[in-house]
Amino acid sequence: DFVMTQSPLSLPVTPGESASISCRSSQSLVHSDGHSYLDWYLQKPGQSPQVLIYLGSIRAPGVPDRFSGGGSGTHFTLKISRVEAEDVGVYYCMQALQTPRTFGQGTKVEIK
Amino acid sequence: EVQLVESGGDLVQPGGSLRLSCAASGFTFSRYWMHWVRKAPGKGLVWVSRVNGDGSSATYAGSVKGRFAISRENANNTLYLQMTNLRAEDTAVYYCARAHCSGGSCYYGHFDYWGQGTLVTVSS
Numbered sequence: 602d603f604v605m606t607q608s609p610l611s612l613p614v615t616p617g618e619s620a621s622i623s624c625r626s627s628q629s630l631v632h633s634d635g636h637s638y639l640d641w642y643l644q645k646p647g648q649s650p651q652v653l654i655y656l657g658s659i660r661a662p663g664v665p666d667r668f669s670g671g672g673s674g675t676h677f678t679l680k681i682s683r684v685e686a687e688d689v690g691v692y693y694c695m696q697a698l699q700t701p702r703t704f705g706q707g708t709k710v711e712i713k
Numbered sequence: 714e715v716q717l718v719e720s721g722g723d724l725v726q727p728g729g730s731l732r733l734s735c736a737a738s739g740f741t742f743s744r745y746w747m748h749w750v751r752k753a754p755g756k757g758l759v760w761v762s763r764v765n766g767d768g769s770s771a772t773y774a775g776s777v778k779g780r781f782a783i784s785r786e787n788a789n790n791t792l793y794l795q796m797t798n799l800r801a802e803d804t805a806v807y808y809c810a811r812a813h814c815s816g817g818s819c820y821y822g823h824f825d826y827w828g829q830g831t832l833v834t835v836s837s
Contacts, residue, residue, distance in 0.1 A: 602775075632821070638821050640823040640824070642824070644752075649827040649828065649829055650750075650758060650808070650810075650824070651827065652823050652824060652825055655813070655823035656823075661823075693758050695758075695823075697821050697822070697823060698821065700763065700772045701760055701772065701773075701774050701775070702748070702763075703760065704757055704758045704759065705757070706757050707757040707758070
């Protein structure tokens with residue numbers, strides 16, 4: 602199975618500042634079609650998870666443009682520019698290249 | 714509007730069984746692959762199982778293989794998860810999620826819609 606490792610696991614942020622979360626896969630997530638099958642999800646307190654980014658860098662519909670995803674191969678990054686109070690929650694990366702799908706441990710983002 | 718509504722969660726004793734349901738609406742259910750994902754208290758998200766559109770192919774996480782069975786009734790737009798021989802470590806909120814399809818393929822699809830979850834507690 603693919604092992605997904607996120608860092609940091611806890612991320613206190615100041616509103617208005619930027620934040621970055623790293624996600625590393627034990628194997629390359631690049632498919633022969635050229636896409637990187639890495640998704641980012643956010644689970645806000647008391648809510649179900651929601652997709653933020655798919656295929657490594659494509660923002661899901663309705664996701665603010667302050668969220669951006671990048672990377673390829675085995676290393677990916679989620680960046681939040683100008684963090685807002687509503688961005689608190691646990692962020693997960695998930696590989697979608699192979700079944701079983703596997704998630705990172707989660708990164709808890711909280712406001713300082 | 715796409716909606717996924719889970720039900721069936723309950724308190725069950727170790728070794729017991731439970732069937733979860735996920736009622737889908739707002740889209741052509743039979744065209745989409747569906748997944749179950751769970752979140753145990755204080756832990757992260759864990760993928761559990763998936764089924765293809767016509768129900769002919771299913772895959773499971775190693776931790777539930779042989780104990781859980783995913784199925785679907787496309788005529789009733791409902792996804793199921795039959796859970797048997799439940800263990801304390803199966804205690805979690807269980808979510809159903811729809812896999813996005815692109816170019817006719819749902820295999821690699823991200824989870825574009827999630828239900829609200831249903832709580833399963835395994836305890837004596």
